[in-house]
Amino acid sequence: MSAVPADAVPLLRSMIRAACVNDGRVESGQEMRNVELLLGYLGGRETLESLGVEVHVIEPRPGRGNLVLRLPGSVAGAPSLALVGHLDVVPADAAAWTHDPFGAELIAGEIWGRGAVDMLSLTASMAVAFRMVAESGVRPAGDLVLAATADEEAGSRWGMGWLVEHHPDLVLTDLAVTESGGGLVLGPADARRVTVTIGQKGAAGRKIVVRGESGHGSMPYGVNSGTLLAAEVVRRVAGHRPAAVVAAEGWWPDLLAALGFSPALVARLCDSSTVDDALPETGEYARVLHALSHMTLSPNVLQAGAKVNVIPGEGRVEIDVRLLPGQSGADTDAELEAALDGLPGVTVEKGLEAPALVTEATDPLYRAIAAASAEVYPGAEPLPLLTPGGNDARHYLSRGRPCYGFGLFSPTVGLADFRRRFHGDDERVDAQSVELCARTYERVVRLLGTV
Ligand SMILES: [Zn+2]
Missing domain, CATH: 3.40.630.10 (Zn peptidases)
Incomplete structure (x- = not known):
């Protein structure tokens, strides 16, 4: 067969x-x-x-x-x-x-x-x-x-x-x-x-180690522990909003139009000063469109303490950072500095770094993909x-x-x-x-x- x-x-x-x-x-x-x-x-x-x-x-x-x-x-x-x-x-x-x-x-x-x-x-x-x-x-x-x-x-x-x-x-x-x-x-x-x-977004992972006070769990009064500091790091990073980076031409407005948004909404989503206000109006697309228009910092790992009657002095937070084309690890560190805003006892360690990667999309393979798609969906453009x-x-x-x-x-x-x-x-x-x-x-x- x-x-x-x-x-x-x-x-x-x-x-x-x-x-x-x-x-x-x-x-x-x-x-x-x-x-x-x-x-x-x-x-x-x-x-x-x-x-x-x-x-x-x-x-x-x-x-x-x-x-x-x-x-x-x-x-x-x-x-x-x-x-x-x-x-x-x-x-x-x-x-x-x-x-x-x-x-x-x-x-x-x-x-x-x-x-x-x-x-x-x-x-x-x-x-x-x-x-x-x-x-x-x-x-x-x-x-x-x-x-x-x-x-x-x-x-x-x-x-x-x-x-x-x-x-x-x-x-x-x-x-x-x-x-x-x-x-x-x-x-x-x-x-x-x-x-x-x-293409794909880049990465610049960061681990934040916090050092506070330790002590006995029976006497927490006034103790700024590793647990509290780590929680504060998560709160500040999650509340930080890196500026949007959007282009008024190219794939971004193309994508928005293909998703069926009104020209007025597309215009707001293509302006970096209005995109954040407009994103909630994109409904179920907001999550992916946010990721495609911002550096994202996601604090995903939070660790402090091992025993319930011990106040730990140390904690750590691992942050998954994704970069847009043109952004670097230095941009990440600047965003983190702004987010942490002088929080004491904090050390930032670098993780794996890789830039965003994008092709020109002008080669024979891109044309073959376009032609094969149009065989199934006549007139469809990539x-x-x-x-x-x-x-x-x-x-x-x-x-x-x-x-x-x-x-x-x-x-x-x-x-x-x-x-x-x-x-x-x-x-x-x-x-x-x-x-x-x-x-x-x-x-x-x-x-x-x-x-
Ligand atoms: Zn896969």
């Missing part, structure tokens, strides 16, 4: 059930289960090799599997393309779900489960598209790589991070497609836009946007190689709802979208270099 886009649905369901849950520990994830599922779907190593495909299974730590397949192209010098999908998922709290997060039930046309959106649906679709191309006997112009990787949800140390360091020639193609927000259909039917993620989070695209973007977040979804999936499903409860995706993704990836491979 030859591969067809509909294969992506049962493959996705198997991958959800494999429950490659990555909680950050090296022994978690166990993505080799999904590597074996993919290899099984693809017919196994011998079948792939008989089709001319190089097969690499790379396991940097026991069970942390990565599968890299390469189908050589037919035209020397044609740009190579990687389809990059991760195999791991974040944990799920089953008690908060309507259905088993690892049951992969198909209910009213939707597949429920952890990873349905982030990003097993795309990874399954990429595998199906790869098989369709490999089986066709018609080679693509440039090499086609499928990189199904481990550990994306905990920083990619045993996944793409390992591969670019130890096997760069296998995975660092000229062009790449991966996850996040790509391929949603927005706007009215006669003026549809298909989102394509062209709508470039950034993703507030980071993902494996950074390994390409930071080396000047275009990498887009793209799939192609049915018009039933909206931006706010889609973003909420990332790492959210009741994560699910409609089967039509999964098949559309598989079909569209195959078309992108075929259209690359011809449009």
